[in-house]
Amino acid sequence: MTLVAREPKAPFSLTPTLMPLGRRERGYDIPLAVTALALALIGAVLVWAATRDAQLAAGANPQSFLYRHLINIVIAAALMLAAARLDARLLRLFGPIVYLASLAGLLLVLVAGTTINGAHAWIRLSASVELQPSEFMKLGLIVGMGVLFTRRSGDRDEAAPPTTLDVILGIGLIAVPFGLIMVQPDLGSAMVLACAAFGVLVAANVSPRWTIGLLLVGIAAAVIAVKVGVLADYQLARFASFTDPQHDPQGAAYNVTQAHIAIANGGLFGTGLFNGPQTNGGFVPEQQTDFVFSVAGEEFGLLGGGLIVALFAFLCWRGLRIAREADQVGRLLAVGIVCWFAFQSFQNIGMNLGLTPVTGVPLPFVSYGGSSMFAQGLAIGLLQAVHRRSSA
Amino acid sequence: MMLTLFARLYYVQLLDPNKPVQTAHLTHNGNIVVPAPRGLIVDAQGRPLVANTSVQAITVSRDLLQRRRDKGAAVLTKLAGLLHTSEAQLAKEITPCSPKVPAPCSTGEPYAPVTVATNAPTSVVLAISEHREDFPAVRVETVTVPTYPNGSLAAHLLGYTSDVTVADKKTNSALNDADTIGASGLEEQYDAALRGVDGTQVVQLNPQGYTVGTGAETAPRQGDTLVTSIDAKVQKLAESSLAQQIKDSRKAGKPATSGAVVVLDPNTGRIIASASYPTYNPTQFIGGISQTEYRALTDPAAGTPLLDRAIAGEYAPGSTFKLITSSSLVTHNQITTSGIYPCPGSLAVDGRVKTNFESEHLGPINLRDALGYSCDTFFYAPTAAEYYADQSRLAKGQAPNEYLQRMAAQFGVGRAPGVDLPAGEQSAGSYADRETRLARWRANRASYCAAAKRGYPDVANRASRTYLTALAAENCTDGWRYRAGDNADMSIGQGETTMSPLQLAVAYSALVNGGRIWEPTLGWAVVDAHGDVVRTINPKVRNRVPVSATLFRYIADSLDFSRGYAVSGAFAYIGTKYQNRIGGKTGTAEVFGKQDTSWLATWGPTSKDAKGNTKAKFVVVGMIEQAGTGASAAGPMLKRIWDGLFGANGKPILPGIRPEQTLPKIAPQVKVAHR
Structure with missing residues (x-):
């Protein structure tokens, strides 16, 4: 039995008074938070190294990207702390709101978005502040699906497999933002979204008929998309240059080639901070965002790059641990978030290493960028919330 | 998944046998061109006409x-x-x-300092030097610029230099943006x-292209010296006498808009002096001329000072042309030197009455007096x-002889004199014959007829308007026709006959050098830095x-x-000590709508x-x-020159x-201090 501090149907408040008292004693998952913070701080140093010389050359403050990255970390930490205090009931209330708000953001992008690097994915709030709704959509979809699949089990911990209707609704939840992001077009974000959603489907005990079926449909759709030409030219060029790096060394493959040179020259220990010629020379485009890993590879070598990989592995392990101990809704959220981080970090580091095709996804926590940092902060916060309310 | 990444990272960073190499290393080299000082241009005695001097230039390094x-922004x-x-x-x-x-x-390399001011005033140089901390990236450098020790002397002949253009670089890939290139005259x-x-200064650049150090320097090699046949003193005298005469003629109430003098050595074809008025100051072109200044130099209202009238001008030579007419008539036995022919005050040719100057009537005379008194009729x-003889040849299907035109061509009329100046800076002169007349009429008939129809409403003078309209009407219908009057006009250097003063000097040289037509020159020798030719x-x-020779x-x-x-x-010249040692022919050319052009062609000191x-x-x-008659304006102008000579x-x-016959000794160049 649980003791309830206050009438459960009381008007909602952000204070965690609705949380079962017995579970309030559990604290935060400190190793998880520390890992995320470590990645973000490593990111701050790498972003600084990547932008310092170009800023100097442009006569701007060489520390300006560093400062902005640090400010992003502070905001993300605050968001994490706020999210960590949510409970299932509030989630249920907020779930649809988060989902719908993100969706509204995606629609707004279509109408009034800004194009950066070929993708029409940003909303310009002011001269220097731009939001990328697709980053929040990842979180919104995970929360939305989690709430959908557990709506019948309510606050109870017992698992109830989703009905066919739930699954169809769930697929609908995925399809709409997936389509909107594909239209931008931002293939990388769409794939991360699909991957996270797929993780939630599996974790929700949806029948293999559905999951395997969806997987096959997805592969078929991808093949057809390439054949029919739904993908933008630049996306196909990236795939072509992935299969053959010499395909267009000055164009689509340039980034990969330059990042490869940078990482390969890092060796075991790297060239040392601020000493990477490839980084200082500004040869790797988008180095502070999607190719930030190449800075680590060049200036900190195998040790630095390996540390980042290890930190992601640890982060995912902590997330799965939380999922294992959580109630149903918590498990769905945790699995979704872990899938998101795992796939996105694999995809990003993979493309830096020439393992996967180039798709514009940032390295979680490490890459420079406010929207992704904030969404990831909220995600860590949600993991904390799940952790705090799961049974010991 | 994470293991895959780690394994790949390990492979890329440590195992890969074909590791890509980082080629863009910390620095690479760039070249800053150190422009070579241009060579000097000196006169026939080795006196500099164009020299070099060191001036203070202000440069700004944009990359700094x-x-x-x-x-x-603050520094700028x-x-x-x-x-x-x-x-x-x-x-x-x-x-x-x-x-x-x-x-x-700036057309130079992005890392090269850009010159923002040459010949900066001392006050500016001091202000910058004394407050170095206020002017980072600003440097005061010593550069060589051309100087003209004699001011505007021989400006038209020397020409000017300009910055290298894209078109220049296309024709000569060795040219660099930092160079100056001869753009006219002898400089071109x-x-x-x-x-x-040019010399080079190697600079080390970091990957962003900023200078981080300097390397080896190759000193520039100054250009060779051009020795000309111009004699600065004669040139100066010619120019001052020309300017004096312009002043005197204006005082006498003549417009005297412009003029020219040429002094030529008839025995070598070398030009000793060549003056043109109005002239200009060549220093205007140093470091680039402004649009306003250039417009002023090419403004017809200001007399187009940039135009070298001595070599690039074309004027009706008037009676000075009678040298060629006499040569043709006697050579082709149309008259004889012993014959006596009429010189009436006026003569009707082709239905038009043509008069002598002021309708002077001299009666029957020989060629000697016709030339001496300059009888036109x-x-x-x-x-x-x-x-008329040619017309009957035409009627018989034979080609016309056109002796006068052929003789004019032999004397160089209608063909550029071939002087060592750019092709666009020497005029060919012209004359009319049947063929050119027909060709021109075919090309211009439409505009003649249109002008005849329209009249000349914008011409204020009524008489002029009537004349021009009648002329256009005649040109429209009969413009192809070469008439007897045209041939008569040509015989006295009028009509469509034009020559440059230089061409006339070349033609008169033939009179006293055994008939040789020179392609005259200004340049005499090119001498290198060691003083060797x-x-x-x-x-x-x-x-x-x-x-x-008899004629x-x-x-x-x-x-x-x-x-x-x-x-x-x-x-x-009557009464001068040297009256018996020179000869000459006047010309007074009528130009429609203007006062007469005054000509005099002289030669001396004579000997047998x-x-x-x-x-x-x-x-x-x-x-x-x-300026009126040849005797009244060109006569006194050349007298001052002959007085000097x-x-x-x-x-x-x-x-x-006599003209200088031996090349001057040019001293080996002292290395010009640079930068």
């Missing part, structure tokens, strides 16, 4: 400025204040040119010799007869005119000033060779537009009263 927080603002320009203008001047950056912009003609070889009859430039004999002797004798008042050109032929050391030709008021300018 860009590293400042405000991109150097301060500098702009000193240089009396604006910060925005300076910023534009130092921005490297690109398709997106229109002029003004002998540019390859004068330009020298004397020449009308035989040249009109030549025309690289090459000698020699005028070529283009052809010999088919005129007998030339007769004409020269007829026009010798010893004949006193019997020779119109002698008027200004073994066969009795007349020889001379100099041919001096003078021309003043809208003969030493009437002291010693002769040139010892022995």
Whole structure:
């Protein structure tokens, strides 16, 4: 039995008074938070190294990207702390709101978005502040699906497999933002979204008929998309240059080639901070965002790059641990978030290493960028919330 | 998944046997071109006409400025204040040119300092030197610029230099943006010799292209020296006498808009002096001329000072052309030197009455007096007869002889003189014949007829308007027709006959050098830095005119000033010590709508060779537009020059009263201090 501090149907408040008292004693998952913070701080140093010389050359403050990255970390930490205090009931209330708000953001992008690097994915709030709704959509979809699949089990911990209707609704939840992001077009974000959603489907005990079926449909759709030409030219060029790096060394493959040179020259220990010629020379485009890993590879070598990989592995392990101990809704959220981080970090580091095709996804926590940092902060916060309310 | 990443990372960083190599290492080298000082141009005595001098130039390093927080705005603002320009203008001047950056912009390498001011005043140099901390990236450098020790002397001949353009670089890939290139005159003609070889300063650049150090320096090699046949003293005298005459003629109420003088050595074809008025100051072109200044130099209202009237001008030569007419008529037996022919006050040719100057009537005279008194009607009859003879040849299906035109061509009329100046800076002169008349009519008939129909409503003068309209109407229907009157006009150097003063000097040289037509030259030799002659430039004999020595002797004798008042050109010279040692022919050319062009072609000091032929050391030709008769304007103008040459008021300018025949010794160049 649980003791309830206050009438459960009381008007909602952000204070965690609705949380079962017995579970309030559990604290935060400190190793998880520390890992995320470590990645973000490593990111701050790498972003600084990547932008310092170009800023100097442009006569701007060489520390300006560093400062902005640090400010992003502070905001993300605050968001994490706020999210960590949510409970299932509030989630249920907020779930649809988060989902719908993100969706509204995606629609707004279509109408009034800004194009950066070929993708029409940003909303310009002011001269220097731009939001990328697709980053929040990842979180919104995970929360939305989690709430959908557990709506019948309510606050109870017992698992109830989703009905066919739930699954169809769930697929609908995925399809709409997936389509909107594909239209931008931002293939990388769409794939991360699909991957996270797929993780939630599996974790929700949806029948293999559905999951395997969806997987096959997805592969078929991808093949057809390439054949029919739904993908933008630049996306196909990236795939072509992935299969053959010499395909267009000055164009689509340039980034990969330059990042490869940078990482390969890092060796075991790297060239040392601020000493990477490839980084200082500004040869790797988008180095502070999607190719930030190449800075680590060049200036900190195998040790630095390996540390980042290890930190992601640890982060995912902590997330799965939380999922294992959580109630149903918590498990769905945790699995979704872990899938998101795992796939996105694999995809990003993979493309830096020439393992996967180039798709514009940032390295979680490490890459420079406010929207992704904030969404990831909220995600860590949600993991904390799940952790705090799961049974010991 | 994470293991895969780690394994791949391990492979890429440590195992991969084909690791890509980082080629863009910390620094690479760039070259800053150190422009070579241009070679000197000196006169026939080795006196400099164009020299070099060191001046203080202000340069700005854009790459250093860009590293400042405000991109150097404060520095540029301060500098702009000193240089009396604006910060925005300076910023534009130092921005490297690109398709997106229109002029003004910097054409040099992005890392090379850009010169924003040459010949900076001492006050500016001091202000910058004393406050180095206020002017980072701004340097004061010593650069060589051309100087003109004699001011505007021989400006038209020397020409000017300009910055290298894109078109220049296309034709000569060795050219660099930092170079200056000869853009006109001798500077253009002998540019390859004068330009020298640029030096280089190697600079180390970091991957962003910023200078981090300097490397080896190759010193520039100054261009070779061009020795010319110009004598600075004679040139100075010619120019001052021309300017004086313009003043005097204006005082006498004539417009006297412009003029020219040429002094030629008839025995070598070398030009000793060539003056043109109005002239200009060549220093205007140093470091680039402004649009306003250039417009002023090419403004017809200001007399187009940039135009070299001596070589690039074309004027009706008037009676001076009678040298050619006499040569043609006697050579082709249309008249004889012993014959007596009428010189009426007027003569009707082709239904039009043509008069002598002021309708003077001299009665029957021989060729000697017709030349001496300059009777026009004397020449009308035989040249009109030549025309009718050609017409009957045409009627018989034979080609016309057109003796006068062929003789004019032999004397060089209608063909560029081949002087060592750019092709666009020497005029060919012109004359009319049946063929050119027909061709021109075919090309212009439509506009003639349109003008005849429209009249000339914008011409205020009623008489002019009527005349022009009638002329257009005639041209419309009969413009193709070459008439007897045209041939008569040509015989006295009128109508469509034009020559440059230089061409006339070349033609008169033939009179006293045995009939040789020179392709005259200004350049004499190219001398390298050691003082050694690289090459000698020699005028070529283009052809010999088919005129007998006897006839030339007769004409020269007829026009010798010893004949006193019997020779119109002698008027200004009667009583001088050297009256018996020169000869000359006046010309007074009528130009529609303007006052007469005054001409005088002279030669001297004369001597007789073994066969009795007349020889001379100099041919001096003078021309003043809208100044009246040859005797009244060109006569006194050339007298001042002859006074100088003969030493009437002291010693002769040139010892022995003859042109310099040996090349001057050019001292080896002292290495010009640079940067």
